[in-house]
Amino acid sequence: MTVRMSLLGLSGGLMLAALGMTFLYAPTDAVLGISQRIFYVHVPLALVGFLAFAVVAVCSIGYLWKGSERMDNVAYAAAEIGVLFTSLMLITGMLWAKPAWGVWWSLSPQLTTSLILWFLYVAYLMLRAYAPPGETAARYAAVLGIIGFIDVPIVYMAARWWRDLHPNKVLGPLAEESALEPSMQITFLVSILAFTALFAWLLAERTELRRQETQLERMRYTYGQA
Amino acid sequence: MARHKAILIAALLLALPALGAEGEEYLPFLFAAFAVTWVAFFAYAFFITRKQADLKQEIETLRAMQGEDDDA
Amino acid sequence: MDERRAHPGASWWSAVLAVLWKDLLLESRTREIVTPIVVFSLLVIVIFSFVLDPNPRMVEAVAPGALWVAFTFAGMLGLNRTFALEKERGGMEGLLLSPVGRDALYAGKMLGAFLFMLLVEAIMLPAFSVVFNLPLLEPGLWLTIGLATFGFATVGAAFSAMAVNTRAREILLPVLFFPVAAPVIIAAAEATRAIYAGDAFADYGNWIGLIAAFDVIFAVVAAATFEFIVSE
Numbered sequence: 001m002t003v004r005m006s007l008l009g010l011s012g013g014l015m016l017a018a019l020g021m022t023f024l025y026a027p028t029d030a031v032l033g034i035s036q037r038i039f040y041v042h043v044p045l046a047l048v049g050f051l052a053f054a055v056v057a058v059c060s061i062g063y064l065w066k067g068s069e070r071m072d073n074v075a076y077a078a079a080e081i082g083v084l085f086t087s088l089m090l091i092t093g094m095l096w097a098k099p100a101w102g103v104w105w106s107l108s109p110q111l112t113t114s115l116i117l118w119f120l121y122v123a124y125l126m127l128r129a130y131a132p133p134g135e136t137a138a139r140y141a142a143v144l145g146i147i148g149f150i151d152v153p154i155v156y157m158a159a160r161w162w163r164d165l166h167p168n169k170v171l172g173p174l175a176e177e178s179a180l181e182p183s184m185q186i187t188f189l190v191s192i193l194a195f196t197a198l199f200a201w202l203l204a205e206r207t208e209l210r211r212q213e214t215q216l217e218r219m220r221y222t223y224g225q226a
Numbered sequence: 227m228a229r230h231k232a233i234l235i236a237a238l239l240l241a242l243p244a245l246g247a248e249g250e251e252y253l254p255f256l257f258a259a260f261a262v263t264w265v266a267f268f269a270y271a272f273f274i275t276r277k278q279a280d281l282k283q284e285i286e287t288l289r290a291m292q293g294e295d296d297d298a
Numbered sequence: 299m300d301e302r303r304a305h306p307g308a309s310w311w312s313a314v315l316a317v318l319w320k321d322l323l324l325e326s327r328t329r330e331i332v333t334p335i336v337v338f339s340l341l342v343i344v345i346f347s348f349v350l351d352p353n354p355r356m357v358e359a360v361a362p363g364a365l366w367v368a369f370t371f372a373g374m375l376g377l378n379r380t381f382a383l384e385k386e387r388g389g390m391e392g393l394l395l396s397p398v399g400r401d402a403l404y405a406g407k408m409l410g411a412f413l414f415m416l417l418v419e420a421i422m423l424p425a426f427s428v429v430f431n432l433p434l435l436e437p438g439l440w441l442t443i444g445l446a447t448f449g450f451a452t453v454g455a456a457f458s459a460m461a462v463n464t465r466a467r468e469i470l471l472p473v474l475f476f477p478v479a480a481p482v483i484i485a486a487a488e489a490t491r492a493i494y495a496g497d498a499f500a501d502y503g504n505w506i507g508l509i510a511a512f513d514v515i516f517a518v519v520a521a522a523t524f525e526f527i528v529s530e
Contacts, residue, residue: 035252038259045263064526081270088266092259099252120477127474130464140460143523144474147453150519151478154512158481161504162488198267205274212281219288 004208007201014194018187026187038096040187044195045089046114052082052199053121053149060145063138069214070207072138075145077206079124081199086118112159113152120148133217313398317406322413324383331379331414339372339422347429357430362490365426366446366483372422373415373447374472377454380411381462390528400525404455408520411458412451419443438493438502445509446486452516453478459527485509 022040029036059075062068093111094104105111124144131137180188325331346364350356384390393403423443427434454475461471476483485505492502499506 033252035256037256041259041263064523084266084270088263091262095255095259095262099255116477116480119473123470123473123477126470127460127464130466130470131460132463136463139526139529140464143456143460143526146523147456147478147516147519150515151481154481154508154515158484158508161508162484202271202274205271205278209274209278209281212278212285216281216285216288219285219292223288223292 004201004204007197007204011194011197011201014190014197018191018194021187021190026184027181029184032100035096035099038092040191041195042089042092042096043188044192045085045092047192048195048199049082049085049089049117051196052078052085052203053117053152055203056082056121056124056145057149060142063142064146069138070211072142073207073210073214074203075142076128076210077203079121079128079141079145081202081206083118083121083125085195085199086114086121090114090118107159107162109156109159109162112162113156116155116159117152120151124148310399310402313402314405314409317393317398317403318409318413321407321410325414328383330383331376332417335372335375335414335418336421338375339368339418340425342368342371343422343426343429352430354431357432358494361426361430361432362487362494364430365423365490366487368422368426369415369419369443369447369486370450370476370479370483372418373450373454374475376414376418377411377450377458377475378461378468378471380407380455380458385462394528400528401521403528404521404524407459408451408455408517411455412448415447415450416444419447432494436493438499438506439490442486442489442493442502442506442509445506445513446482449482449509449513449516450475450479452513452520456520456524456527459524482509482512485512 018040022037026037026040028034055078056075059071059078063071063075093114097106098104124141127144128137128141131140346368350360350364381390384393398406423439424434426432433439454471457471457474457478461467461474464470485508489502489505489509492505
């Protein structure tokens with residue numbers, strides 16, 4: 001309980017700091033203008049979303065290795081939060097792209113990879129929902145968690161070559177990005193830390209909820225048997 | 227490519243004056259991005275914590291019922 | 299099982315071939331996979347010929363995509379049937395009780411799915427080439443199809459073994475399969491585009507390499523994790 005409370009406090013404090021720095025400390029980008037500030041949520045969402053899927057893969061291996069239910073609970077929670085973060089990353093990315101590129105969407109390598117990643121972990125959650133409950137769903141999901149994560153670099157490579165063959169009409173300014181100003185770097189760093197702390201807190205809470213869910217399922221079953 | 231350059235130059239021109247007059251038309255996008263993110267976070271956190279409380283209650287009820295059955 | 303693990307080789311391959319032979323024999327008697335899928339696939343090609351403008355520039359632009367859409371949909375139907383008979387007739391218990399390692403079981407089922415898909419594609423490709431007036435005798439194209447289909451079979455057989463035990467299995471299999479197989483579909487369509495445009499192997503060799511890497515990686519990963527899918 002205290003661990004989760006302190007994580008909440010930490011993420012809350014860091015989030016406020018990140019928000020303040022985003023609007024008051026970081027300078028307006030000379031090239032990209034005011035909407036560049038979207039990056040202070042967009043980039044951390046992308047990084048932490050990816051971190052969440054890495055957690056899914058590690059816990060999936062751990063689950064298949066040791067068979068500990070806790071590992072499975074963490075994997076489930078991380079997948080759900082990863083889908084949330086990735087969804088928000090796609091939405092904030094589109095909100096940045098519309099004014100900057102003039103389109104909501106383009107098939108750049110990052111976008112293609114993110115979209116496929118999103119579908120992959122939505123499929124992961126669907127598999128868990130439709131598989132026979134209990135241990136079977138956990139095993140199936142662990143296998144998908146491993147296969148999916150190994151697939152990510154291959155998807156990225158395919159998307160990259162693909163774009164190279166079909167030059168986009170709306171190449172992002174991000175492609176010719178130069179070194180960031182120090183104040184921007186610090187703001188990015190604080191934002192990333194804040195989102196990581198928020199992820200840790202949500203992960204702890206969602207894992208606890210998942211534990212309760214499985215416990216309740218088991219109790220209902222044994223009560224039904226009695 | 228030409229369009230992209232035009233947008234870049236336009237953004238550059240707009241960014242020249244300090245924060246305020248510049249990029250007014252982008253503000254709704256900036257606002258929307260932050261609003262969507264924060265609403266989603268709060269909604270998710272609210273959903274998790276409320277469901278935790280619900281399930282805790284249900285587990286205790288079930289436990290009590292099982293206890294009664296064992297006594298009988 | 300441990301004893302078999304210690305002596306891979308001849309006995310391992312004979313187990314794989316036994317599983318594969320079982321599937322081929324069953325298919326030759328029931329004809330529940332290849333025949334209906336071939337008819338379905340020919341219909342897909344006919345529908346493409348209806349909806350796509352047959353002028354050569356249009357064909358050049360959309361034919362590679364159309365070919366791989368047709369192949370993936372046909373492959374999906376075949377993969378859906380990979381474990382369907384085991385499920386319907388309780389054959390899975392028999393397979394699990396038989397003295398065959400899980401990885402050999404996977405390899406046999408995967409090769410069976412691969413051969414069925416390849417057979418269907420061997421009939422679809424000439425039909426497609428005739429309808430859209432495209433070259434057929436292209437070894438590069440055959441190589442692409444062979445490697446990509448193998449890639450489909452590696453992850454497809456593993457997902458098929460899962461999906462068969464789920465609710466909504468017919469729809470869940472493509473939902474699981476397409477995101478993971480996306481790089482193979484992209485790479486195969488791009489290689490096909492280069493081949494139809496008459497490019498040299500050097501121009502599309504990197505796509506072939508990507509598909510081959512996918513094949514090797516997922517054949518190993520799926521074989522290693524298959525015991526967790528079928529341990530009931």
